[in-house]
Structures are given as structure tokens and as C-alpha cells.
Amino acid sequence: MQDIPDGKNVLIVSHAGTIMNFLVKELSASVLLHVKHFGNCGVLVLTYDGQKFTLKAVINPAEGLK
Structure with a gap:
């Protein structure tokens, strides 16, 4: 990085x-409580400020598809 x-x-x-x-290694446990599931083709949006990562969004485009 x-x-x-x-x-x-x-x-x-x-x-x-x-x-x-x-x-688990980079984010606090409280943030991970909001990440319930990674679906197929899941996308995470993170920022990095040179010292730490911040989770901005979890996108599951295939959610609800069968």
C-alpha cells in the first residue's frame, strides 16, 4: 500500500x-459486527490513510438472486 x-x-x-x-487483522471488532455476509461478487469499499483502514461500504450485488 x-x-x-x-x-x-x-x-x-x-x-x-x-x-x-x-x-479481522485491520479493523476493530465493532466494525466487523456490521459485516454480516459476503455474497458472491461482494465488494468492500475501504479507505487507507497511511496508518489504518476504514470500512466505508459493503455491497452485495448478487443479494436476492437465485
Whole structure:
């Protein structure tokens, strides 16, 4: 992350378990209480201020599809 210029976006793609492990390490437990489920094609929007990550949104575009 330190090599990314300020103001640039980064796309990270991974499996839900790996993403959840990252969130457990980087975010507070109170924030994780609001992350109930990662669906297929789930998207997390995070910001990084050079020291910490902040969860801005959880988007589940496939929610409700069968």
C-alpha cells in the first residue's frame, strides 16, 4: 500500500475467507459486527490513510438472486 500514490484506487480480488481474515487483522471488532455476509461478487469499499483502514461500504450485488 505504501507504493500507491495518494488519491489512487486499488482493486484487490480474493476469496471471502481471506478478506475476512484481513478485516479481522485491520479493523476493530465493532466494525466487523456490521459485516454480516459476503455474497458472491461482494465488494468492500475501504479507505487507507497511511496508518489504518476504514470500512466505508459493503455491497452485495448478487443479494436476492437465485
